[in-house]
Amino acid sequence: MLEGTKAHATETMEHAKKDGKTSLILVVSKGGADMAYPSLILATTARALGMDAHMYFTFWGMQLLTPEGRKKAMDVFPPELQKKIAEKFPTLEQFMQAAKAAGVRIHACSPTMDMFGLSKDQLVGEVDDVIGASTYLELASRSDAMTLFI
Amino acid sequence: MLEGTKAHATETMEHAKKDGKTSLILVVSKGGADMAYPSLILATTARALGMDAHMYFTFWGMQLLTPEGRKKAMDVFPPELQKKIAEKFPTLEQFMQAAKAAGVRIHACSPTMDMFGLSKDQLVGEVDDVIGASTYLELASRSDAMTLFI
């Protein structure tokens, strides 16, 4: 799905440096793979374009940060579609590891962890840190940032 | 959930004044408490950081602006989670009143009211006014605004 990314990269980075936004800050609020894949595609594409990329997992999105929840996330798809996706895309675990390796920053939401009774040692290893809404707003309110609620 | 907010406030307000966005404009399009809580947390945290905060309730989100709909919003949670949330968070009614008291502006969407056959006197008292998509876009397109569709 990154076809054409490299072709665009140089042009876009030039544009970004001159004029546009250079950070993508995603709020990932849903637990299903149907919203996890678009989030990861956007975050890794942003990195390929030379942008900073942050994923702030909150509410149902926290399910993607536990080993069991990340597997169960595929249940939103009917079995036939699960097979098709498995042929063309990495698993969510592989994709999150690739995102992390590409420099995407992974943040877990502290009030959600409190609400669901989760501690940091129950989360997957890709989590960089645990932050709250104020830190998210600080990141997203910078003039060079764009932000999406997914 | 506002832990750490005050610690960040001074730094962020300084940043915001110099460089970043100073208004948060939320479109609240879902009727369940699972998206209402994140919306209210973001809006009140924005106010605590010295930002302007607007909530534009549209489509299913309009359910949160009627007394009955606001109570039924908790039905998205299994009973056990409802109990946990009640221990740690204010009710949606209390939270919306607190948001209002903190200066969050509450807008109801006029085409949605028309679609659902609602009049303003059926809405909760926290509603500031009834606006349409053009007023939302005017607020959200200002250069100092950030906007999320929730």
Place this chain on the structure above:
Amino acid sequence: MLEGTKAHATETMEHAKKDGKTSLILVVSKGGADMAYPSLILATTARALGMDAHMYFTFWGMQLLTPEGRKKAMDVFPPELQKKIAEKFPTLEQFMQAAKAAGVRIHACSPTMDMFGLSKDQLVGEVDDVIGASTYLELASRSDAMTLFI
């Protein structure tokens, strides 16, 4: 629902030219009419205000770009609400055609087409082109753009 739009148009366009964002870039990720209507209302209102408007249909949103999917999109509503909406709003087909005529640009997401095994000739005639995440990010990261994930 466009009542009041013209009254606002001159003022907002003046504002936009001086200071604000002049493009609205929507990611349409859901397949139901409940999110399609708000998307189309926002995009056409943006055009009425003199802004550029782009709709990037991705994931479940791709269903809105096939003739059958666009009809089935109304199934999210109970029959009574379907009737009410039909009285006050154009059909999704009519609305998308009107949006297109008003200058809204309609983009289909290439990785989603690949995932669902769709080719361009299966899509409705309103589609302008097929793009990927990098082109979306290029559009949305411009300093004069605002973007929403719907």
